[in-house]
Amino acid sequence: MGPRGGACDPDQADLDARAFSLDRFSITPALLRGGRELASLPLSEARLQDDARWPWIMLIPRRVGARELEHLTARDRAQLIEEQIAAGAAARAIGSALGRAVEKLNVAALGNIVPQLHVHVVGRRSDDPAWPGPVWGVGQAEPYAPADLDAAVAAASDVLAGWSFKRS
Protein backbone atom coordinates (compact mmCIF):
# COMPACT_ATOMS: atom_id res chain seq x y z
CA MET A 1 0.00 0.00 0.00
CA GLY A 2 3.04 2.32 -0.03
CA PRO A 3 4.11 4.66 -2.81
CA ARG A 4 4.61 3.03 -6.20
CA GLY A 5 7.47 3.63 -8.61
CA GLY A 6 7.05 4.20 -12.34
CA ALA A 7 3.80 6.09 -11.84
CA CYS A 8 3.52 7.49 -15.37
CA ASP A 9 2.11 5.35 -18.14
CA PRO A 10 4.15 6.21 -21.26
CA ASP A 11 1.11 5.52 -23.45
CA GLN A 12 -0.76 8.40 -21.92
CA ALA A 13 2.09 10.66 -20.97
CA ASP A 14 2.50 14.11 -22.41
CA LEU A 15 5.88 15.81 -22.34
CA ASP A 16 5.41 17.07 -18.81
CA ALA A 17 4.46 13.67 -17.50
CA ARG A 18 7.53 12.18 -19.15
CA ALA A 19 9.65 14.69 -17.32
CA PHE A 20 7.90 13.77 -14.08
CA SER A 21 8.66 10.10 -14.62
CA LEU A 22 12.40 10.68 -14.20
CA ASP A 23 11.89 10.88 -10.45
CA ARG A 24 10.26 8.45 -8.06
CA PHE A 25 6.92 9.25 -6.47
CA SER A 26 6.80 10.05 -2.78
CA ILE A 27 4.39 11.87 -0.50
CA THR A 28 5.73 15.08 0.97
CA PRO A 29 6.00 14.81 4.80
CA ALA A 30 3.47 17.63 5.32
CA LEU A 31 0.77 15.44 3.74
CA LEU A 32 1.68 12.43 5.85
CA ARG A 33 1.47 14.28 9.16
CA GLY A 34 -1.70 13.69 11.16
CA GLY A 35 -3.09 11.13 8.76
CA ARG A 36 -3.62 7.40 8.28
CA GLU A 37 -3.33 5.29 5.15
CA LEU A 38 -6.68 4.09 3.85
CA ALA A 39 -6.16 2.66 0.37
CA SER A 40 -3.98 2.72 -2.69
CA LEU A 41 -6.51 3.59 -5.44
CA PRO A 42 -5.73 3.24 -9.16
CA LEU A 43 -4.38 6.81 -9.33
CA SER A 44 -4.12 8.15 -5.79
CA GLU A 45 -3.12 7.30 -2.29
CA ALA A 46 -6.15 7.84 -0.04
CA ARG A 47 -5.48 8.98 3.51
CA LEU A 48 -7.69 9.84 6.46
CA GLN A 49 -6.97 13.09 8.27
CA ASP A 50 -6.88 12.45 12.00
CA ASP A 51 -9.34 15.23 12.82
CA ALA A 52 -12.54 14.15 14.52
CA ARG A 53 -14.28 17.41 13.60
CA TRP A 54 -14.90 16.21 10.04
CA PRO A 55 -14.69 12.97 8.03
CA TRP A 56 -11.78 14.17 5.89
CA ILE A 57 -10.06 12.18 3.19
CA MET A 58 -7.05 13.30 1.19
CA LEU A 59 -6.32 11.97 -2.29
CA ILE A 60 -2.72 12.23 -3.47
CA PRO A 61 -2.21 11.22 -7.13
CA ARG A 62 0.93 9.16 -7.64
CA ARG A 63 2.34 11.50 -10.27
CA VAL A 64 5.78 12.91 -9.63
CA GLY A 65 5.99 16.70 -9.73
CA ALA A 66 2.25 17.34 -10.19
CA ARG A 67 1.07 20.49 -8.44
CA GLU A 68 -1.98 21.51 -10.48
CA LEU A 69 -4.78 19.46 -12.07
CA GLU A 70 -3.40 20.53 -15.46
CA HIS A 71 -0.24 18.52 -14.72
CA LEU A 72 -2.25 15.31 -15.00
CA THR A 73 -3.26 13.79 -18.33
CA ALA A 74 -6.94 13.88 -19.29
CA ARG A 75 -7.12 10.15 -18.56
CA ASP A 76 -5.71 10.67 -15.08
CA ARG A 77 -8.07 13.57 -14.49
CA ALA A 78 -11.09 11.44 -15.34
CA GLN A 79 -9.83 8.85 -12.85
CA LEU A 80 -9.19 11.50 -10.20
CA ILE A 81 -12.77 12.75 -10.26
CA GLU A 82 -13.98 9.14 -9.93
CA GLU A 83 -11.72 8.79 -6.90
CA GLN A 84 -13.32 11.96 -5.51
CA ILE A 85 -16.68 10.16 -5.73
CA ALA A 86 -15.28 7.09 -3.97
CA ALA A 87 -13.71 9.26 -1.27
CA GLY A 88 -17.04 11.06 -0.83
CA ALA A 89 -18.77 7.73 -0.25
CA ALA A 90 -16.04 6.80 2.23
CA ALA A 91 -16.48 10.10 4.07
CA ARG A 92 -20.23 9.42 4.24
CA ALA A 93 -19.48 5.96 5.66
CA ILE A 94 -17.29 7.48 8.38
CA GLY A 95 -20.04 9.93 9.32
CA SER A 96 -22.60 7.14 9.53
CA ALA A 97 -20.28 4.87 11.53
CA LEU A 98 -19.75 7.62 14.09
CA GLY A 99 -23.41 8.68 14.28
CA ARG A 100 -22.92 11.97 12.48
CA ALA A 101 -24.28 11.51 8.97
CA VAL A 102 -22.67 13.70 6.31
CA GLU A 103 -25.05 16.28 4.83
CA LYS A 104 -22.81 17.86 2.19
CA LEU A 105 -19.49 17.03 0.60
CA ASN A 106 -16.77 19.59 0.03
CA VAL A 107 -14.17 18.69 -2.61
CA ALA A 108 -11.17 20.94 -3.21
CA ALA A 109 -7.72 21.08 -4.74
CA LEU A 110 -6.02 24.07 -3.10
CA GLY A 111 -2.30 23.55 -2.45
CA ASN A 112 -1.49 27.08 -1.30
CA ILE A 113 0.54 25.74 1.60
CA VAL A 114 1.64 22.26 0.45
CA PRO A 115 2.47 22.31 -3.28
CA GLN A 116 2.22 18.57 -4.03
CA LEU A 117 -1.11 17.93 -5.77
CA HIS A 118 -3.70 16.69 -3.32
CA VAL A 119 -7.49 16.80 -3.17
CA HIS A 120 -9.51 17.24 0.00
CA VAL A 121 -12.84 15.42 0.32
CA VAL A 122 -14.60 16.56 3.48
CA GLY A 123 -17.97 15.57 4.92
CA ARG A 124 -19.87 18.53 6.30
CA ARG A 125 -22.86 19.02 8.60
CA SER A 126 -24.80 22.14 9.43
CA ASP A 127 -23.76 21.71 13.08
CA ASP A 128 -20.03 21.34 12.39
CA PRO A 129 -17.56 23.91 13.80
CA ALA A 130 -16.99 25.79 10.53
CA TRP A 131 -20.37 25.53 8.79
CA PRO A 132 -21.15 27.05 6.32
CA GLY A 133 -17.60 28.34 5.86
CA PRO A 134 -14.69 26.25 4.56
CA VAL A 135 -12.72 23.98 6.91
CA TRP A 136 -9.20 24.95 5.87
CA GLY A 137 -7.29 26.96 8.44
CA VAL A 138 -10.07 26.69 11.04
CA GLY A 139 -8.77 26.01 14.56
CA GLN A 140 -6.63 22.99 15.33
CA ALA A 141 -7.11 19.36 14.38
CA GLU A 142 -8.79 17.33 17.13
CA PRO A 143 -7.46 13.77 16.99
CA TYR A 144 -10.04 10.98 17.10
CA ALA A 145 -10.49 8.91 20.25
CA PRO A 146 -8.70 5.58 19.53
CA ALA A 147 -11.90 3.55 19.09
CA ASP A 148 -13.39 6.21 16.81
CA LEU A 149 -10.22 6.34 14.72
CA ASP A 150 -10.38 2.56 14.28
CA ALA A 151 -14.06 2.78 13.33
CA ALA A 152 -13.41 5.60 10.86
CA VAL A 153 -10.50 3.81 9.19
CA ALA A 154 -12.51 0.57 8.98
CA ALA A 155 -15.60 2.26 7.52
CA ALA A 156 -13.65 4.22 4.92
CA SER A 157 -11.34 1.35 3.99
CA ASP A 158 -14.31 -0.97 3.46
CA VAL A 159 -15.90 1.47 1.00
CA LEU A 160 -12.67 2.11 -0.88
CA ALA A 161 -11.64 -1.56 -1.03
CA GLY A 162 -14.97 -2.52 -2.58
CA TRP A 163 -15.34 0.45 -4.93
CA SER A 164 -16.01 -0.29 -8.57
CA PHE A 165 -14.66 2.62 -10.60
CA LYS A 166 -16.77 3.81 -13.53
CA ARG A 167 -15.25 4.67 -16.88
CA SER A 168 -16.37 7.84 -18.57
Add this chain to the structure above:
Amino acid sequence: MGPRGGACDPDQADLDARAFSLDRFSITPALLRGGRELASLPLSEARLQDDARWPWIMLIPRRVGARELEHLTARDRAQLIEEQIAAGAAARAIGSALGRAVEKLNVAALGNIVPQLHVHVVGRRSDDPAWPGPVWGVGQAEPYAPADLDAAVAAASDVLAGWSFKRS
Protein backbone atom coordinates in the same frame (compact mmCIF):
# COMPACT_ATOMS: atom_id res chain seq x y z
CA MET B 1 -20.88 33.74 -1.34
CA GLY B 2 -24.38 35.03 -1.83
CA PRO B 3 -27.17 34.74 0.69
CA ARG B 4 -28.00 31.49 2.38
CA GLY B 5 -30.89 29.73 0.84
CA GLY B 6 -32.19 26.58 2.49
CA ALA B 7 -28.91 24.67 2.21
CA CYS B 8 -29.26 20.89 2.38
CA ASP B 9 -33.01 20.71 2.21
CA PRO B 10 -33.89 17.02 2.76
CA ASP B 11 -37.12 17.33 0.79
CA GLN B 12 -35.15 18.57 -2.18
CA ALA B 13 -32.77 15.62 -1.86
CA ASP B 14 -35.69 13.21 -2.02
CA LEU B 15 -36.97 14.90 -5.13
CA ASP B 16 -33.67 14.82 -7.00
CA ALA B 17 -34.54 11.86 -9.21
CA ARG B 18 -37.83 13.45 -10.31
CA ALA B 19 -36.22 16.84 -10.70
CA PHE B 20 -33.72 15.43 -13.16
CA SER B 21 -36.50 14.28 -15.43
CA LEU B 22 -39.23 16.89 -14.96
CA ASP B 23 -37.57 20.26 -14.58
CA ARG B 24 -35.77 22.54 -16.97
CA PHE B 25 -32.26 23.70 -16.15
CA SER B 26 -31.88 27.15 -14.67
CA ILE B 27 -29.23 28.88 -12.59
CA THR B 28 -30.31 29.75 -9.09
CA PRO B 29 -30.36 33.55 -8.57
CA ALA B 30 -27.67 33.37 -5.86
CA LEU B 31 -25.19 32.11 -8.47
CA LEU B 32 -26.11 34.83 -10.96
CA ARG B 33 -25.59 37.70 -8.54
CA GLY B 34 -22.34 39.61 -8.91
CA GLY B 35 -21.23 37.73 -11.98
CA ARG B 36 -20.93 37.96 -15.75
CA GLU B 37 -21.52 35.32 -18.41
CA LEU B 38 -18.32 34.11 -20.05
CA ALA B 39 -19.15 31.02 -22.10
CA SER B 40 -21.51 28.13 -22.50
CA LEU B 41 -19.13 25.14 -22.35
CA PRO B 42 -20.16 21.60 -23.37
CA LEU B 43 -21.35 20.79 -19.82
CA SER B 44 -21.30 24.00 -17.80
CA GLU B 45 -22.12 27.65 -17.88
CA ALA B 46 -18.91 29.57 -17.11
CA ARG B 47 -19.31 32.86 -15.27
CA LEU B 48 -16.87 35.47 -13.98
CA GLN B 49 -17.31 36.63 -10.40
CA ASP B 50 -17.21 40.41 -10.27
CA ASP B 51 -14.56 40.51 -7.56
CA ALA B 52 -11.30 42.22 -8.46
CA ARG B 53 -9.48 40.58 -5.57
CA TRP B 54 -9.14 37.29 -7.49
CA PRO B 55 -9.64 36.00 -11.04
CA TRP B 56 -12.61 33.82 -10.11
CA ILE B 57 -14.60 31.66 -12.48
CA MET B 58 -17.67 29.65 -11.59
CA LEU B 59 -18.68 26.53 -13.52
CA ILE B 60 -22.34 25.52 -13.27
CA PRO B 61 -23.13 22.16 -14.94
CA ARG B 62 -26.40 22.25 -16.87
CA ARG B 63 -27.84 19.28 -15.00
CA VAL B 64 -31.18 19.78 -13.27
CA GLY B 65 -31.18 18.96 -9.56
CA ALA B 66 -27.45 18.18 -9.28
CA ARG B 67 -26.01 19.19 -5.93
CA GLU B 68 -23.05 16.84 -5.53
CA LEU B 69 -20.46 15.54 -8.03
CA GLU B 70 -22.01 12.09 -7.57
CA HIS B 71 -25.21 13.39 -9.18
CA LEU B 72 -23.40 13.63 -12.51
CA THR B 73 -22.66 10.65 -14.73
CA ALA B 74 -19.05 9.50 -15.06
CA ARG B 75 -18.98 10.95 -18.55
CA ASP B 76 -20.17 14.34 -17.28
CA ARG B 77 -17.64 14.20 -14.47
CA ALA B 78 -14.78 13.63 -16.92
CA GLN B 79 -16.03 16.64 -18.88
CA LEU B 80 -16.36 18.74 -15.72
CA ILE B 81 -12.74 18.24 -14.74
CA GLU B 82 -11.69 19.22 -18.30
CA GLU B 83 -13.77 22.37 -17.90
CA GLN B 84 -11.93 23.03 -14.63
CA ILE B 85 -8.69 22.99 -16.63
CA ALA B 86 -10.12 25.40 -19.20
CA ALA B 87 -11.41 27.70 -16.46
CA GLY B 88 -7.98 27.59 -14.82
CA ALA B 89 -6.38 28.73 -18.06
CA ALA B 90 -8.99 31.48 -18.31
CA ALA B 91 -8.26 32.61 -14.74
CA ARG B 92 -4.56 32.72 -15.60
CA ALA B 93 -5.37 34.83 -18.67
CA ILE B 94 -7.30 37.30 -16.52
CA GLY B 95 -4.38 37.59 -14.11
CA SER B 96 -1.94 38.23 -16.95
CA ALA B 97 -4.26 40.75 -18.63
CA LEU B 98 -4.47 42.73 -15.40
CA GLY B 99 -0.77 42.52 -14.55
CA ARG B 100 -1.21 40.09 -11.66
CA ALA B 101 -0.09 36.70 -12.89
CA VAL B 102 -1.76 33.76 -11.18
CA GLU B 103 0.64 31.66 -9.09
CA LYS B 104 -1.69 28.88 -7.92
CA LEU B 105 -5.13 27.65 -8.85
CA ASN B 106 -7.74 26.72 -6.28
CA VAL B 107 -10.55 24.46 -7.50
CA ALA B 108 -13.46 23.58 -5.24
CA ALA B 109 -16.99 22.24 -5.18
CA LEU B 110 -18.42 23.33 -1.83
CA GLY B 111 -22.12 24.26 -1.97
CA ASN B 112 -22.67 24.71 1.76
CA ILE B 113 -24.57 27.95 1.14
CA VAL B 114 -25.93 27.58 -2.41
CA PRO B 115 -26.98 23.97 -3.03
CA GLN B 116 -26.98 23.97 -6.85
CA LEU B 117 -23.82 22.22 -8.04
CA HIS B 118 -21.13 24.74 -8.94
CA VAL B 119 -17.34 24.64 -9.03
CA HIS B 120 -15.10 27.56 -8.10
CA VAL B 121 -11.86 28.06 -10.04
CA VAL B 122 -9.84 30.83 -8.42
CA GLY B 123 -6.45 32.26 -9.31
CA ARG B 124 -4.31 32.91 -6.27
CA ARG B 125 -1.15 34.92 -5.54
CA SER B 126 1.00 34.99 -2.44
CA ASP B 127 0.16 38.71 -2.06
CA ASP B 128 -3.60 38.30 -2.32
CA PRO B 129 -5.85 39.28 0.61
CA ALA B 130 -6.54 35.74 1.85
CA TRP B 131 -3.28 33.91 1.05
CA PRO B 132 -2.60 31.16 2.00
CA GLY B 133 -6.11 30.62 3.37
CA PRO B 134 -9.19 29.92 1.27
CA VAL B 135 -11.11 32.79 -0.36
CA TRP B 136 -14.64 31.76 0.61
CA GLY B 137 -16.28 33.98 3.19
CA VAL B 138 -13.36 36.43 3.27
CA GLY B 139 -14.47 40.07 3.38
CA GLN B 140 -16.72 41.53 0.71
CA ALA B 141 -16.47 41.32 -3.06
CA GLU B 142 -14.73 44.32 -4.60
CA PRO B 143 -16.24 44.98 -8.04
CA TYR B 144 -13.81 45.51 -10.91
CA ALA B 145 -13.26 48.98 -12.34
CA PRO B 146 -15.26 49.05 -15.61
CA ALA B 147 -12.19 48.85 -17.89
CA ASP B 148 -10.72 46.01 -15.84
CA LEU B 149 -14.00 44.12 -15.94
CA ASP B 150 -14.08 44.42 -19.72
CA ALA B 151 -10.45 43.27 -19.93
CA ALA B 152 -11.11 40.32 -17.61
CA VAL B 153 -14.20 39.19 -19.52
CA ALA B 154 -12.38 39.52 -22.85
CA ALA B 155 -9.31 37.60 -21.68
CA ALA B 156 -11.32 34.76 -20.15
CA SER B 157 -13.83 34.55 -23.00
CA ASP B 158 -11.02 34.32 -25.56
CA VAL B 159 -9.47 31.36 -23.76
CA LEU B 160 -12.78 29.56 -23.30
CA ALA B 161 -14.00 30.20 -26.85
CA GLY B 162 -10.82 28.70 -28.31
CA TRP B 163 -10.47 25.78 -25.90
CA SER B 164 -10.06 22.33 -27.38
CA PHE B 165 -11.37 19.83 -24.84
CA LYS B 166 -9.39 16.62 -24.39
CA ARG B 167 -11.08 13.25 -24.13
CA SER B 168 -9.92 10.89 -21.43
